[in-house]
Amino acid sequence: MSQTTLPAGFSIRPSTYDDIPAVVQIMNASSQAERGEDTISEFRQRRNMEMEGVYLPLNTVLIENEAGTAVAYLYFEQEEPFVTFTAYGVVHPDFCNLGIGTYLLEWAEAEARKRMVMAPPEARVVLHSEIFETNKNGRLLHLNQGFELTRSFIFLKTTMVAPPPKPNWPEGITVHNVTKELWPKVGDALEEAFIDHWGVPNEETEKHVSKPNPLPEFIKNEPESPNRDEDQPYFNSPGLIFTAMNGEQVIGSCLNNEKCVSDESMGVLGSLSVIRPWRNKGVGYNLTLHALNEFWDRGIKTVRTDTDKENFTYSYQVYFKAGFQVYKQADLYEKELRPGIDLLKRQYN
Numbered sequence: 001m002s003q004t005t006l007p008a009g010f011s012i013r014p015s016t017y018d019d020i021p022a023v024v025q026i027m028n029a030s031s032q033a034e035r036g037e038d039t040i041s042e043f044r045q046r047r048n049m050e051m052e053g054v055y056l057p058l059n060t061v062l063i064e065n066e067a068g069t070a071v072a073y074l075y076f077e078q079e080e081p082f083v084t085f086t087a088y089g090v091v092h093p094d095f096c097n098l099g100i101g102t103y104l105l106e107w108a109e110a111e112a113r114k115r116m117v118m119a120p121p122e123a124r125v126v127l128h129s130e131i132f133e134t135n136k137n138g139r140l141l142h143l144n145q146g147f148e149l150t151r152s153f154i155f156l157k158t159t160m161v162a163p164p165p166k167p168n169w170p171e172g173i174t175v176h177n178v179t180k181e182l183w184p185k186v187g188d189a190l191e192e193a194f195i196d197h198w199g200v201p202n203e204e205t206e207k208h209v210s211k212p213n214p215l216p217e218f219i220k221n222e223p224e225s226p227n228r229d230e231d232q233p234y235f236n237s238p239g240l241i242f243t244a245m246n247g248e249q250v251i252g253s254c255l256n257n258e259k260c261v262s263d264e265s266m267g268v269l270g271s272l273s274v275i276r277p278w279r280n281k282g283v284g285y286n287l288t289l290h291a292l293n294e295f296w297d298r299g300i301k302t303v304r305t306d307t308d309k310e311n312f313t314y315s316y317q318v319y320f321k322a323g324f325q326v327y328k329q330a331d332l333y334e335k336e337l338r339p340g341i342d343l344l345k346r347q348y349n
Helices: 017-035 042-050 100-118 136-144 183-196 283-297 315-321
Strands: 011-013 060-064 070-078 084-091 125-132 148-159 173-177 241-246 249-257 266-274 302-308 325-338
Touching: 017 042, 017 060, 017 070, 017 084, 017 125, 060 100, 070 100, 084 100, 100 125, 100 136, 100 325, 125 136, 136 148, 136 325, 148 315, 173 283, 183 241, 183 249, 183 266, 241 283, 249 283, 266 283, 283 302, 283 315, 302 315
Parallel strands: 084 125, 266 302
Antiparallel strands: 011 060, 060 070, 070 084, 125 325, 148 302, 148 325, 173 241, 241 249, 249 266
16 A cells, blocks of 8 residues: 655654653643543553553654654554554644644554454454544545444443432342452453453454464564553542452452543443343443442542443443433444454354
């Protein structure tokens, strides 16, 4: 593919931890222009950059003008089995309509094509890119570059004016605060529950990755991630991380945060999950009510969450039942880079 050149006067380089304030400023300036809210803090951006598997020279780029001012940022995500690559790009609103967004999207496609040698040779490979529904110029850019809208994710919130209903747990089910000792069980249940999410590797994947391709040299140069406590973010709001249990078995969880980046008076109802045998029994709804009651007791009246608009497990219905309403939407665009056997889950089995 031919790639657009970077506009005159701009340069591109990998980002570093020293760039975190500039990256956050770009991201929040963009979200303020689009939706009137901040989207990230410096603490959260540092955590994102420090996540296991993120190596800044391979996964991030920053674009600067001649004065050395950062004007755009892109995070490039790759995960085994390397059949999906994802670009999260943002341009400061003062530097839009100069061709920088086009350059970043084409840079991401070129990188994905270079790295898809790691995918099983018979597998279909795609590039994903996510933007908010309000980004009309971004929508046109993606369509002009051969992407198609493939999935939407909704953001919901509720403002409570009275105490929420109390949970009515099925017989034998108990709810607990998640401790670090309990976390391994919760993590296993999360992994089990999330196999039913759109876009994760499907049941065909294992037979096609039994003999993975050797890593290219530029990936081999990636150093091992430092040994970090990756679960620490889940414990930054003590008393707001819950699990539902049937005896000693974890059957569901609800991971929450006391403060939202865009509004510190707003709580975040985070990852809500229930394993297959316990779905449609009220577990997810009762976990939601349990969380809302805790938020209410802390004086937090407005709570937000997000989910797949067409979630296979219909979690959005739980949120609607609990009083949440949609207030914004993010759209995921997809471009096929190589045809083949689709190893991504596209439907509920």
